[in-house]
Amino acid sequence: MASRLLFSSLRQVQKLQKACIHGRSRIGNREVVGFGYNGQYSYQDRVDFPMPAIRFKESTPDIVALREKEKGDWRKLTLEEKKALYRASFCLTFSEINAPTGEWKSIVGLACVFMSIGIWIVILEKLFVYKELPASFSEESKKAQLKRMIDLRVNPIEGIGSKYDYEKGEWKK
Amino acid sequence: LISFHDHTLMIILMILTVVAYMMTTLALNKNINRFVLEGQMIEVAWTIVPAIILIFIAMPSLRLLYLMDEIHEPTLTLKVVGHQWYWSYEYSDFIKVEFDSYMTPQDSEDKSTFRLLDTDNHTVLPMNSFIRIIVTAADVLHSWTVPSLGVKTDATPGRLNQCSFLMNRPGLFYGQCSEICGANHSFMPIVVESVNTNTFINWVSSVS
Numbered sequence: 001m002a003s004r005l006l007f008s009s010l011r012q013v014q015k016l017q018k019a020c021i022h023g024r025s026r027i028g029n030r031e032v033v034g035f036g037y038n039g040q041y042s043y044q045d046r047v048d049f050p051m052p053a054i055r056f057k058e059s060t061p062d063i064v065a066l067r068e069k070e071k072g073d074w075r076k077l078t079l080e081e082k083k084a085l086y087r088a089s090f091c092l093t094f095s096e097i098n099a100p101t102g103e104w105k106s107i108v109g110l111a112c113v114f115m116s117i118g119i120w121i122v123i124l125e126k127l128f129v130y131k132e133l134p135a136s137f138s139e140e141s142k143k144a145q146l147k148r149m150i151d152l153r154v155n156p157i158e159g160i161g162s163k164y165d166y167e168k169g170e171w172k173k
Numbered sequence: 174l175i176s177f178h179d180h181t182l183m184i185i186l187m188i189l190t191v192v193a194y195m196m197t198t199l200a201l202n203k204n205i206n207r208f209v210l211e212g213q214m215i216e217v218a219w220t221i222v223p224a225i226i227l228i229f230i231a232m233p234s235l236r237l238l239y240l241m242d243e244i245h246e247p248t249l250t251l252k253v254v255g256h257q258w259y260w261s262y263e264y265s266d267f268i269k270v271e272f273d274s275y276m277t278p279q280d281s282e283d284k285s286t287f288r289l290l291d292t293d294n295h296t297v298l299p300m301n302s303f304i305r306i307i308v309t310a311a312d313v314l315h316s317w318t319v320p321s322l323g324v325k326t327d328a329t330p331g332r333l334n335q336c337s338f339l340m341n342r343p344g345l346f347y348g349q350c351s352e353i354c355g356a357n358h359s360f361m362p363i364v365v366e367s368v369n370t371n372t373f374i375n376w377v378s379s380v381s
């Protein structure tokens with residue numbers, strides 16, 4: 001049942017998108033007005049191809065009458081009629097095409113979810129997986145190792161040895 | 174070495190600036206190009222120009238590489254053999270001296286031992302003299318490394334690898350095995366103890 005639904009919806013989509021193969025038009029009553037995006041009879045709202053090959057809505061008698069009126073003086077057309085003419089040929093205006101979609105909110109949200117999963121994994125690892133630190137990480141041990149490093153004068157040019165003032169016996173200020 | 178680094182860094186910075194500028198202007202550009210395909214001219218250009226830039230980087234680099242490998246009349250030769258999982262050293266220039274060097278175990282009483290870095294026998298070497306090291310391995314691959322001396326030489330069974338260095342201050346220099354060699358690969362460190370020549374001679378005669 002689900003696959004039949006899928007196939008029927010796919011067929012509808014095919015009808016709209018691939019409305020023409022080899023010049024045959026499966027576009028209903030819509031008028032062809034030009035070459036369009038790639039020569040096929042399809043409608044797309046694209047900023048870089050602003051004139052699609054077919055009109056958006058099917059030609060009804062009202063629209064046909066309006067188009068006859070359009071051939072005359074445009075000052076005689078009311079604003080409502082101009083809008084109706086536009087919407088008959090096009091689906092969206094340019095500002096609607098370029099309008100922000102708010103998609104970034106869902107992307108940021110999902111990214112935060114995945115980051116939090118990562119942080120949870122680290123927390124659970126620290127609690128349950130990792131062993132104790134070895135004895136040489138205790139404070140006493142670290143102090144003794146540091147003292148030994150200073151006595152050995154390791155890295156006297158730019159490292160630990162250079163930060164200790166050996167004449168005074170204390171750290172350099 | 175420093176001037177080579179400066180030279181390469183200058184080239185890298187130039188390339189980075191060009192790329193960053195292109196990226197910002199392209200990203201903030203309001204034009205839309207519908208037909209961005211098959212730009213053969215620009216593709217030839219952006220293949221040839223990097224090739225030329227790379228030649229400019231490669232020539233000094235290779236020259237430096239070969240210069241760094243020259244040997245300057247070493248005073249001493251030390252043979253290092255890597256085993257699983259310890260190092261053994263041989264000084265056979267004058268008296269034959271051989272010893273093994275194992276890591277000190279981790280739960281020792283003394284709080285100031287460096288965990289995983291201290292060994293029972295230190296490799297004593299004289300300072301201010303060129304030393305040649307010949308490294309090989311007895312069983313599997315190892316690598317003899319002392320980062321403070323700028324030395325890393327792979328120990329391959331059946332092959333002798335040579336490197337040389339000079340130490341100009343006394344002290345202890347630590348390193349660790351740098352080629353995976355089995356279960357205790359992290360537990361075979363190297364300690365080079367640099368001493369003045371008299372102490373070295375005394376030590377060699379006392380050990381043999």
